[in-house]
Amino acid sequence: MPELPEVEVVRRGLESWVAGREIASAEVLHPRAVRRNTGTLADLLVGRTVVSAERRGKYLWLPLREGDSPVEDALMAHLGMSGQLLMVEPKEPEEKHLRVRIGFTDGGPELRFVDQRTFGHLLVSPLAVRPSRDVPEPIAHIAPDPFEESFDDAEFTIRIRRRQTGVKRALLDQSLISGVGNIYADEALWRAKLHWARPTETLTGKKVAELLTAARGVMTEALGEGGTSFDRLYVNVNGESGYFDRSLAVYGRRDEPCPRCGTPIRRDAFMNRSSYSCPKCQPRPRNGRW
Template sequence: MPELPEVEVVRRGLQHWVAGRTVAHAEVLHPRAIRRHLPGAEEFAARLKGRTIGSAERRGKYLWLPLDSPDAVLAHLGMSGQLLVTEPGSAPERHLRIRLSFTDGGPELRFVDQRTFGHVLVAPMTARLPRWVPEPIAHIAADPFEPVFDDEQFAIDLRRRRTEIKRALLDQSLISGVGNIYADEALWRARLHGTRSTATLTRPKIAELLAAAREVMTEALDEGGTSFDSLYVNVNGESGYFERSLAVYGRRDQPCRRCGAPIVRESFMNRSSYSCPRCQPRPRAPRKG
């Protein structure tokens, strides 16, 4: 499940393999992959043909490739999306959705997505100074690694929300890039239960949580970098980091790395939350004031 660190690994691969190259042809093999590109597959291909990719950019979990036009190629990997750099004409992957070929005859860029929660579109850029971002994601907040991210403003906005801390961490309009896995890991590092009301958090605790989120995602990125295969732009959710370094996610009944208490799994929004019942006690009066 790609979150910020995994998407950043992909961005770096795209920067290396496709920046500066000119699109020869775009082929859409599954309409769902471009469902947010409202003009449809033919227009999608026409907007890309002959355009040169400038660089690879990212905000939170979104990736984009600015073109030598007012547009960018915008992508979200969803649950299972992959952007792969492959030899031209190699056998199609089982869930191949979109294929871009280039005028230099070099490696293709392929969007492969089993569960089809991911998508790709071509959209104009718009100003969200100091950055320019694709118009469809103008509502997404900065991620905590962007220089423009304002820690003080985040604390103010967070305390203003009338919700629980984990819900707030997953709200991409408040802070982007954090998903279910790193939310749980950051909360464990900060010794906070996900159902704590945002309004009860002190400034120092918010700062500690933010630092924990940055720390765990930095460590994940470092490990993702080591397992990165240079021939592919590859998200591999099962490799290295996930096996070795997670403290709570997916570790039900296994001992807490701090105190030894068995990690518990709780249901949360039709999915899972993992936490240590001793390090992260559930608040007595959830959602109060």
């Protein structure tokens, strides 16, 4: 599933293509892609102007304006496992798994939602009243991501040390910190020299700061390389893959040498997924807690 860097790459591409453009049409080719909407997508979108492209964690949305009215709702997108938002000239052939097509009054490139597995979706949603009108209602409960101005490092330190769980479980908890998924959790933990099962209540404030620095660092580097693409399911709005998979230190590197010490990377089962770590740089907790 795309994580923060991949979604941010898409957001930046979308903003450069759709901000300020008025929607002329919305065609749904698969109902599951708009399953949560309360009306037809065309009725909800046509005649409205896209203001910008925004993101929190793994979610992105396009605030919508009708005439001179205040912005009160947005077209929200969750990419799921295989969703893609592509900007394509209207005359170009349809993609195999095209689910939604949105056209604009200027006749320029249209926005296409492609999703092989149909786990993702598009939803026109009101913006949340509380705690602010910055995000759509369905994701108002999600914590800020570590790149947002509203993310409070000190508050995060307090909350993660209270969790009494493994540190990787805490990093994946979207009510605590959003945008970090399996890939970047493993990479951040490797950089911070923390085992994924380290009890959160044993973390010092200094170690939490190192972990946040590591998470921001690895995701910034990934963003600079267009994100991580293991296959063609993740691409940017121009259909191009990211290249950060070549720079991963531990994720997916089972039995390969640790870039820091040369010890073979270990793979452990974790929450129906995998965790990758260096047995030497990231020793297991000794108190038996998992």
